[in-house]
Amino acid sequence: MNKLRRVMFAMLVTVANVSYAELSQHELETFNHEPEVIRSLLLRAVDAEHDVKNVDSDWQAARFYCQASRLGSAEAQFRLGMLYASGKGVPANRDLAAAMFATASLQGHYESQKMLETVELSMVDLPPCVLAEVEPEKAPLEHAHVATIDQYVAGLPKDKRWILHLVDTISAWYKVDAKLVLSIISVESNFVTTAQSNQQAQGLMQLIPDTADRFNVKNAFNASQNIKGGVAYLRWLLAYFKGDVALAVAAYNAGEGSVNKYNGIPPFPETRQYVKKVQARYPVKNHSFDGTITEPSPIFKRRG
Incomplete structure (x- = not known):
């Protein structure tokens, strides 16, 4: 039975x-x-x-x-x-x-x-x-x-609250706002460490294998490694898009190449809805960034 x-x-x-x-x-x-x-x-x-x-x-x-x-x-x-x-x-x-x-x-x-x-x-x-x-x-x-990230976090069960402390620590290392990271995690995986999509995106921040390799993540289901890789990628995207949160978030979902191709948020329904959800939880338009990490996206040259 x-x-x-x-x-x-x-x-x-x-x-x-x-x-x-x-x-x-x-x-x-x-x-x-x-x-x-x-x-x-x-x-x-x-x-x-x-x-x-x-x-x-x-x-x-x-x-x-x-x-x-x-x-x-x-x-x-x-x-x-x-x-x-x-x-x-x-x-x-x-x-x-x-x-x-x-x-x-x-x-x-x-x-x-x-x-x-x-x-x-x-x-x-x-x-x-x-x-x-x-x-x-x-x-x-x-x-x-959506709820704001503060509302969302307030409703997290106690057995998931350890993730908040991990995010706070790692985000501080990379100088990325923890609330932005938490907003992305909430939309990507709903704080499920073992989450895996049909496209093989894995873990809390849903890293695809190429991104995991790019940021030296050996085990994407390890919460600490996953967050480090996801936050490192997010820091790079914020530098690449000169602190534009919407573009960085869109690229996190669809890849920076797609954002460059469409000169902004790609017209994919999933990506546009993804950006709306993250922005509703994190309504900040511009984030500080380290301009020494990478050259900016060609979008900014085209925009003049």
């Missing part, structure tokens, strides 16, 4: 277009113990959260978490609470977040119990989408699919 459950789970992961690498071991075990209908909803929600092409990705995830919450899933209730806590996809509402954490805690959900230590519980109803078969309210348009 356990073998059959694993096979069925693998099929669900494939259908939902979620890579095993995007799920932690804890998530795999948690999802595998859910009934099939809930497991499917959770996988679809995770898939939505990783869809950088969809401006409503976080709201779509909230829809699936609402459905699974109505079916009694403590994991879905916790994840919906996290969305309300950070304002991702749905309006930020600490009371509704606390209500969801409290509901999941009654089922013994450990992360929810820990989150209740950080929010003040008040007597409020659950979100309408949990009480009835209705759509969740969308976040205001300007925050429809």
Whole structure:
């Protein structure tokens, strides 16, 4: 029976277009113990959260978490609470977040119990989408699919917060703003150290093999090596594009060659959506840079 459950789970992961690498071991075990209908909803929600092409990705995830919450899933209730806590996809509402954490805690959900230590519980109803078969309210348009990096980081579970200290340390070495690095990590991998894309981008900052080789990263799944390589590349891009954050971020996604070719942000929907997501979390247009690292992009000569 356990073998059959694993096979069925693998099929669900494939259908939902979620890579095993995007799920932690804890998530795999948690999802595998859910009934099939809930497991499917959770996988679809995770898939939505990783869809950088969809401006409503976080709201779509909230829809699936609402459905699974109505079916009694403590994991879905916790994840919906996290969305309300950070304002991702749905309006930020600490009371509704606390209500969801409290509901999941009654089922013994450990992360929810820990989150209740950080929010003040008040007597409020659950979100309408949990009480009835209705759509969740969308976040205001300007925050429809992202939260600021401060909001995002505030909602990180404790078992991922060690990454913040690592980013702070390494970013300081390379003189790159840690908030920019965290914003890129949040969009690239959602802080999953084992994340791997279909294009073989790996780890927290989703380094492709060529970039890993370029910046001497031997093991892209090692968090420290991955962040060092990603931040070193980001520092180079900031120098190459003379501190223009949008161009550097676009190049991080599509490569500096593509940015040069199109004389700006490439017209690829994925890249444009990627830049929007990072900029919404890190709304800074210009970053300091070290002009001795590299010659600037030819874009600036063409612009005069």
